[in-house]
Amino acid sequence: MAPDPGRLRDLGQRLDQLQARQAPKRPPPSQAGIAGRFATELVAALIVGGGLGWGIDWLLGRFVLRTFPVFMIVFVVLGAAAGILNVVRAAREINAQIAAAQARSDEENGS
Amino acid sequence: MNLNPMEQFAVKPLIAEPLFALGGHPIYFTNQALLMIIVVIASSLFLTLAVKPGALVPSRAQSMAELSYEFVGNMIHSATGEDGLRFFPFVFTIFMFVLCCNFFGMIPGSFTVTSQIAVTLALALLVILTVIVTGFVKHGLGFLRLFVPKAPFGLLLLLVPIEVISFFTRPLSLSVRLFANMLAGHTMLAVFGGFVVALGAAGGILSVLSLGPMLLIIAILLLELLVAFLQAYVFAILTCIYLNEALHLHDHH
Numbered sequence: 177m178a179p180d181p182g183r184l185r186d187l188g189q190r191l192d193q194l195q196a197r198q199a200p201k202r203p204p205p206s207q208a209g210i211a212g213r214f215a216t217e218l219v220a221a222l223i224v225g226g227g228l229g230w231g232i233d234w235l236l237g238r239f240v241l242r243t244f245p246v247f248m249i250v251f252v253v254l255g256a257a258a259g260i261l262n263v264v265r266a267a268r269e270i271n272a273q274i275a276a277a278q279a280r281s282d283e284e285n286g287s
Numbered sequence: 288m289n290l291n292p293m294e295q296f297a298v299k300p301l302i303a304e305p306l307f308a309l310g311g312h313p314i315y316f317t318n319q320a321l322l323m324i325i326v327v328i329a330s331s332l333f334l335t336l337a338v339k340p341g342a343l344v345p346s347r348a349q350s351m352a353e354l355s356y357e358f359v360g361n362m363i364h365s366a367t368g369e370d371g372l373r374f375f376p377f378v379f380t381i382f383m384f385v386l387c388c389n390f391f392g393m394i395p396g397s398f399t400v401t402s403q404i405a406v407t408l409a410l411a412l413l414v415i416l417t418v419i420v421t422g423f424v425k426h427g428l429g430f431l432r433l434f435v436p437k438a439p440f441g442l443l444l445l446l447v448p449i450e451v452i453s454f455f456t457r458p459l460s461l462s463v464r465l466f467a468n469m470l471a472g473h474t475m476l477a478v479f480g481g482f483v484v485a486l487g488a489a490g491g492i493l494s495v496l497s498l499g500p501m502l503l504i505i506a507i508l509l510l511e512l513l514v515a516f517l518q519a520y521v522f523a524i525l526t527c528i529y530l531n532e533a534l535h536l537h538d539h540h
Binding site for chain 2: 217221225257261262
């Protein structure tokens with residue numbers, strides 16, 4: 177039995193619609209997940225900042241002059257700022273996810 | 288009876304003799320290495336053998352393999368667009384490796400490779416290295432614009448180091464998230480397991496009470512199965528998001 181092209185196209189369209197509705201979307205994270213995320217972002221930025229500053233101090237101390245701990249202190253402060261920037265970005269991202277999930281559930285209730 | 292909940296995370300050499308020395312450090316064949324080899328062999332074998340028949344109506348194993356393939360493909364496509372699909376092998380490998388490590392870790396008595404920060408950090412560094420190389424190959428030195436937000440020159444002196452630190456935070460937060468989730472979940476399971484044993488050994492009415500933590504373990508076990516999948520997914524989608532930034536720079540602003 178040869179498949180009817182019209183029906184096949186129709187089936188394809190319906191499949192596409194279904195798939196678009198079920199496309200993998202990130203589920204909004206739980207409260208504990210959000211808290212953990214913010215905590216790691218803050219601490220990680222401090223560690224990376226401190227590490228970078230320490231590395232610069234080490235390089236300068238090795239080849240130019242002993243600056244320890246000037247750069248480490250400066251970069252820990254910058255790291256704190258970067259941590260806050262990360263948290264703001266993470267919060268924006270999570271807000272977008274929650275809004276997307278909200279829109280999806282509205283659509284499902286509406287239709 | 289060993290009730291130490293952290294005991295399960297101990298990395299032990301399986302062969303007493305070191306395999307070889309690397310820069311003066313002896314390299315042992317550990318339980319962690321064994322588990323990683325098992326995971327790689329098992330997942331490769333499963334994925335190749337499952338799709339071998341190539342049946343139009345797939346068997347259960349074949350549809351599992353095809354579903355995971357499509358799942359990752361859709362994820363990359365939605366996060367990075369068409370040109371991100373070149374990284375499909377990379378992202379798929381990372382996803383399957385983390386997923387299988389998490390699931391093999393759920394088998395009682397085995398070892399959770401992803402609960403070691405050495406492993407997760409190595410994976411995250413691999414991801415960030417790929418992102419940096421991709422960025423420089425695609426945009427040349429223009430990739431450095433990623434670190435320069437729109438701001439007056441005076442502020443840039445302050446903002447560029449902050450952006451650089453923020454960028455290098457990624458491998459750390461990526462690896463810490465995976466490692467902390469696996470560590471916390473498995474420790475919790477072991478702690479409640481310890482409660483069951485201790486209460487059961489106490490005798491009398493206390494032995495009956497040991498049913499409480501037992502039921503909790505079942506609930507946590509189910510939750511852990513979800514976490515095992517979710518963390519592999521988070522790891523993979525964040526890889527895609529970082530790759531997207533390297534591919535398209537400031538498009539998302």
